[in-house]
Amino acid sequence: MRKKHNARPFLTLTGAFAGVLALLVYGDFQGDLRQARERIARGSQIAATACGPIEYAVAGDGPPVLVVHGAGGGFDQGMDFGQALASRGFRVIAMSRFGYLSTPLPPDASPAAQADAHACLLDALQIQRVAVVGASAGAPSSMQFALRHPDRTRALVLLVPAAYVPRPDNTPALTPPPGIELLFETALRSDFLFWAATRMARDTLVRAILATPPAVVTGTSRDEQQRLVDVLEHTLPVSARRLGLINDARVIATLPRYELERIAAPALIISMQDDLYGTFEPARYTAAHLPHARFIGYARGGHLWVGHQQDVTNAIVSFLNSKG
Numbered sequence: 001m002r003k004k005h006n007a008r009p010f011l012t013l014t015g016a017f018a019g020v021l022a023l024l025v026y027g028d029f030q031g032d033l034r035q036a037r038e039r040i041a042r043g044s045q046i047a048a049t050a051c052g053p054i055e056y057a058v059a060g061d062g063p064p065v066l067v068v069h070g071a072g073g074g075f076d077q078g079m080d081f082g083q084a085l086a087s088r089g090f091r092v093i094a095m096s097r098f099g100y101l102s103t104p105l106p107p108d109a110s111p112a113a114q115a116d117a118h119a120c121l122l123d124a125l126q127i128q129r130v131a132v133v134g135a136s137a138g139a140p141s142s143m144q145f146a147l148r149h150p151d152r153t154r155a156l157v158l159l160v161p162a163a164y165v166p167r168p169d170n171t172p173a174l175t176p177p178p179g180i181e182l183l184f185e186t187a188l189r190s191d192f193l194f195w196a197a198t199r200m201a202r203d204t205l206v207r208a209i210l211a212t213p214p215a216v217v218t219g220t221s222r223d224e225q226q227r228l229v230d231v232l233e234h235t236l237p238v239s240a241r242r243l244g245l246i247n248d249a250r251v252i253a254t255l256p257r258y259e260l261e262r263i264a265a266p267a268l269i270i271s272m273q274d275d276l277y278g279t280f281e282p283a284r285y286t287a288a289h290l291p292h293a294r295f296i297g298y299a300r301g302g303h304l305w306v307g308h309q310q311d312v313t314n315a316i317v318s319f320l321n322s323k324g
Contacts, residue, residue, distance in 0.1 A: 060086025070136025099244030115144035212302025
């Protein structure tokens with residue numbers, strides 16, 4: 001007769017191992033989240049403006065450039081990009097837009113109200129005129145700034161912009177990548193779930209959140225791959241950015257056509273054909289209707305212009321220097 005084996009010790013050992021592993025994983029998460037909170041806490045200031053408190057950071061010396069971050073950002077995302085401009089002779093001002101980090105979400109969080117808040121921040125910093133660099137979901141308020149405060153806009157740069165383009169079926173101008181709705185209901189609701197996804201489902205985040213084909217990332221340099229990792233890492237804590245993300249999603253879904261012909265500032269607009277948010281055609285349309293615009297398009301690079309970081313930086317620096 002075959003002797004029966006008691007499975008209880010094995011199951012107990014397995015459960016204990018799983019529990020220890022879960023504690024280790026959660027400990028790693030807590031450490032990373034603490035570092036993220038310390039990073040944003042020491043990197044910015046709060047300006048008391050006529051439009052309410054606005055979080056911001058400044059780097060560099062030279063002609064002022066207002067960097068307006070995209071969805072999922074904050075002053076830190078703006079500064080991650082702006083450091084390259086600061087090192088090339090510009091004074092970079094990067095703020096947290098409405099609902100991001102320490103800038104509250106007001107009842108009116110429209111692009112027009114955000115543009116006026118940009119002007120309020122400049123007033124608080126005693127800056128009269130700036131060049132504006134608006135990336136992704138930062139483009140609507142950047143264009144509104146140029147429309148509402150033309151005398152304060154020295155130049156306008158729109159990078160992979162969330163912008164209007166006419167469509168015969170009246171569908172939204174931008175098309176979110178597949179899976180982003182699910183992420184809004186899961187990973188973007190929880191710091192832990194987002195952190196876990198950056199470890200176990202990074203390609204999914206690169207495609208759905210960063211709107212960049214993973215194959216583009218695989219074929220580029222280590223520096224560019226690390227840049228995307230940094231963008232994901234610097235989205236923590238996502239809980240402190242959620243109100244801004246929700247507001248941006250609402251704004252982008254209902255983008256109207258702005259009076260582009262009234263934007264007098266010289267403009268540079270850049271996008272990628274394989275941007276999974278579909279900014280290429282809106283960018284071309286915007287450039288075609290601005291009186292003084294130049295358009296630069298690349299075939300590959302996704303929403304994070306992967307493989308073109310140096311090219312994009314050089315183009316922006318050359319453009320801003322040419323405008324005095």
